[in-house]
Every structure is written in C-alpha cells, then in structure tokens.
Amino acid sequence: MNHQQHATATTSTTKTPGAPCWVSLMARDLGASQAFYGAVLGWEFHRGGLGEEFSVAVLDGSPVAGIGALAPRLRVAVAWTPYFATPDADVASARIRERSGTVAVGPLAFSLGRGALAADRDGAVFGIWEGALIPDWQSGHKDAPAWLHLRARNAFDSAIFYGEVLDWASGLPGCCEVGYENDEVVLMSHGHVLARLSSGATGTAPDPLLRPRWDVHFPVDDVAATVRAVETNGGIVLERRTTFEGAEEAALRDPDGALFTVTGRI
Template sequence: MKDHHASPTTTSARTPGAPCWVSLMARDLGASQAFYGTVLGWEFHRGGLGEEFSVAVHDGNPVAGIGALAPRLRVAVAWTPYFATPDADVAAGRIRERSGTVAVGPLAFSLGRGALASDRDGAVFGIWEGVLIPDWQSGHKDAPAWLQLRARNAFDAAIFYGEVLDWASAEPGCCEVGYENDEVVLISRGRVLARLSSGASGTAPDPLLRPRWDVHFPVDDVESTVRAAEDAGGTLLDRRTTFEGAAEAVLRDPDGALFTVTERI
C-alpha cells in the first residue's frame, strides 16, 4: 500500500480515524497504469508490497496506490479509501460487531497492517495500522484526493464509522464530526476530510445511487480530463457542480472502477 519513506512519528496512531490513503486493485495493472497516466498525468513507482503494487505520483507527490487484483480475491474493482487506526484488530472487531464485513485481513505488510471491509450498507473501505505517507492529507486545496460517502442515511453511517474509528471521541488526534450543506462532515484541524451524504439505495440499478465511497481527484480542467478518459476507453457517467461552484465529472475506467474528477478552484 505504501512505499515512500516516512518518519517513525508519522503513524496511524497520531491521526486515528483520518483518511490516510486511496487505492485501486485492478484486473490488469499495466492497463490501469496506462489509463490513469494518460488521464490524470500520473507516473508510477514500484510499491513496497511487491511487483504487483505501484504508487501513483503526481508532481513528485504520492497520490494513490494501484495493485493487481489477485484472482483468489472475489472483490469488485473499485477505488477504496483507507482510514488510520491505532489497532487494526480492534477496528476489525468493531466492524464485525456492528454488522459490517471484514473481507480481507488484517494482513501484515512491511510498514504495517491493513484490512479491507464494508460497512452495513455495503460501501467498501479499508483500515490501516502503521506508517503513513507524509503529507498525504485530504481536505486541503492541494490534497491528492478527497472523499464522499454515498450512504442510505448519513447520520447512521457517521455513528457506524465513529464507533469503529473513534471519530468524535476523547482519543488524542481524533477527527471531529460536523454538519453543513445537508451533509455530515469529518473534520481534522479545521479541515473537512470527508463528506457523508444520504439517499443511496442498495437496490438501485444505477451504480451511482448505490452506497459507496466516492474518491475525488482534483484536476485543472474537467472537460479535457473527460475527453482524455473517453479517448482512453473510459466512460462519462455524470456531470455536476459542487456547492462551491466547481465542475465535477463522474467517470468509469475501462476496468469498471468509478471515480470523480473535481475542478480546482
């Protein structure tokens, strides 16, 4: 999941519950690298988890991980956010106790331990205990990505994640929870790290309406990014505008993974 060096103090215990990484497990690693390299201008470095894992880099900064999906893992090709936890075993136990699912792990890696899970609605997410990539922070204008949960009920989802990840708890460094623009927001040090919105349906035929974590990548020009994605075999699924007036487009890569590009403003 990570291959860049970090100081020993940059660990999941310092920012419990905060988004700390996003990754994609693809059916064809080379094809995915070619697509995202063309569409988002990423370069790829070998990851610390072996030849089948890579770290996407933009302007010298780590953005995301892309790995090859092992045939034995029966999971959908999807962009997945990871959240920091001081103890992956404890977090995994809390997920199960609250009717979520732990699909994989916790597994040990060179820099920590991680697990892949889903919440009660079926939205997939990961937990990570260990070393973090320095300066990978969602929520600020230069962030490599930011997150939005499409939930059946944002308040119920906030309770689930809060109990699993110690949101709004007395733990040092924990994230706070607020409410704005009809959404629950996850806040750390005054910055919004993620938004949780209501209205998703697990039976909706439209994949955009199903419960999921939506990963947003900032771009300078949404229209040119959409054209590049379509030329590279991707599909435009939706256009919209944020509360701040930024243009957005929801795209599907050739492997089926959904992601959103958002105009920098």
C-alpha cells in the first residue's frame, strides 16, 4: 500500500473496518506511469513512505492514489487495486482463505502498518490494510478522490464473501452498511455510497471489461478532454457510457495495460 508518511496520518483502520481506504497501481515502469497519469489526470507525484520505487499521486494538494514499480519477482498483473481497512490483517487473511479466496502476498509489515494482496473467489484482486490511514481519503463523499465498482459473477454472493471477510453490516462500531439500489448491491458509510457491486461478470470472457474485477473510478471535470489526453499519451479508450445518475463515463486502459474508469462530476 503506497502510503505517504504524514505526521497527520493518525486515523486507524480500527475506526473504519471494511471501508475502502486507498487505491494503488503496481506498474512495470514507474516513470512512464507517472508521466501518463500526470498528463491525463493532472496528478503530481511525491515520494512515498516505502522507498524510491513508490510514489503518491497528489491532486490539488491532496493524496489520490499510490503508484509503485512492480518487482520482477512478483507475478501479479499490472492493475489498479483497491485496499480495504481491517483491524487485523492476519484475521482477514485467514477469513479469505477459509472462504476459498486467495492471499497472494503478505501480510507484510510496513512503516505505517501491515498489508496483503488477495483475490476473491471469482478472481477479483483487492488488498487489505491494517494501520494508519491517509487523512481525508474517503471513497464515496462528494469530493472523494476515487470510488469503486465490483463487477462480480453474482453481487449477492460477493457481498456475503466481503461481508464475512471485512465485517460489512456486522454491527461493529464504524462498520460499513450494505444496501440495494438500481439492481446493484451498495456499500455505504454514514449515508455515502463507497462502492457498488453488480452481477454478470464472466471469468472466461474475452473482453477484460466483462471479467470479475474491481474497477477504480476517478472523477474528472471533463470526460471528453480526459479521453483525448488518454489517446494522445498512448492509452486506449475501451468504452463510453452514461450512469444511472446521468454522468458520463469512459472505460480506459493505460499503456501498461491497467484498466480504470473516469466519471464526470455532476
């Protein structure tokens, strides 16, 4: 988890169990990825707390995401990965394995906490994080730096899996709530939608957009301008669509192959 070391990073995962708390990209070429996302999304980059091969993307002075160089020994795909807060990474890892998920890396100890990289039963990759949190990084509120969408085989089955792993709807103090709207399962906290889970993904689909995965959405002011920047800087536009709320979206692929989505602010 590419956390920048802030003196103010005092919020702990014990306060927000199960909530999305960060998004991170492991890239083959750190410099090339920084150049692409800087040009496309206007991000600047600061050195993170994990060494020279990790950086924190910053927009308007606030941390948005982490980008790190993919170690050759790690056999993981280049992909945007969401992390979820947990009070105990060992317990969460054991729950993942008990429910036929996979823990691929970790839990590993870092300066600010402990993290692990995992996959659910459908193969959608996600991370868990125990420890200090980036201040003001909260998926779901109006000015959130990102929000999440799980494209699952069956949204209800996936909600049960993540609920049992991450204590969703458990009644624990600070835990996330689960609801249903517009044919999707929604993850909420204090009335804010943090993530959506939809059914219909197929593990054998030739189209990567249709396979089970966590899709990271970044809000932008001008989707058309962002699409032009993606094409100019070597990325690919895979799909353009409109949300239930009337916002414009574009599904994109960066030059390294990582999928992400931009959503127009409304």
